[in-house]
Amino acid sequence: MLYFEFKGEFGPDVKSLEGSTLNISATHFTNQILIQIRASGEMDSTYEVTQRGIRPMEQIFSRPIAGQNGVLEENEEEEEEFETMRDHLSDYNVIVRLGDSNDAKIPVICTQIANLYQTVILPQSAPVLRGDNFSGVNLLITLNSKMWRQDENDSNVDFAKLVFLLKSIKEMYVK
């Protein structure tokens, strides 16, 4: 088992959780990555995140295989004009394994974590961490749903929590 862990503490920008610990552990298997996120030690809900559909072409060719680095310079400006916005978060399918299926917030958090793995962590890490099917992430996330319920009416605090969580996950792999 390939195992990573991280221990952090919430800062003052998350008042309701300030000072409480955040423990993250990730175990990489060949077919799945198990992520356990404990806020104040607790965790109660489990979500499974898989890639939906075929991977978009631009993601496959984001890094050219060899030689020319994409389009010529003079054409670049034109290209920018026609660039379409992609909603990367709709590429993921979130399955509630255990938890409140009416909670619309946690699936968003899970897709953000999946997108972090798909675009940053897995492409940069050793091949052994990616497992057999690098065609798409397959995550199993167990987290503390209470952590997201405390500041129901303040989306800024939720955003701060999410940024801290994603930063922590990234940091876990830097060490």
Added chain:
Amino acid sequence: MSVKTVFKTITSESSLNQSIPIEIIATIPEDLQASKIPISLTLCYQKDRNNDSKYQIPSTFMYYHYSIPNRLRTKKATDDDVIGIPLIDTDNDWIKDISRKIANMVAKKYNKPCYVAWSNTKLMDNSTISMDQLFVLRSCMEFVQSIMKQ
């Protein structure tokens, strides 16, 4: 409220020629009274282990079980002490059985929720399992007990 993580590899001593190590990663609460903090066990059944590099062997995730002490329990003898649910299911009954038993026993003994994740280094069918279920169960319980005491 903090947690700690402990690693261990257990090997059967009775049948040396067929001993298959099982690697355990356990996360337990530091405060043993905290009944809301779950114990999580990640197990790896290392069949065909061919090197000694610790904790770096890729394995396949098979089964994930969650058990929780039944807090609504009345004193009737027919009521269940522990309720559990498979989060990721498998068709391998041996794995399902052993993981469920470990989760239920840990949840019951320590009165805390318990997650058990089972993985193999190689895909297997029922015929290839040579390890005694009781031995695995006993070793896991002994290991959890030893770290909960510290």
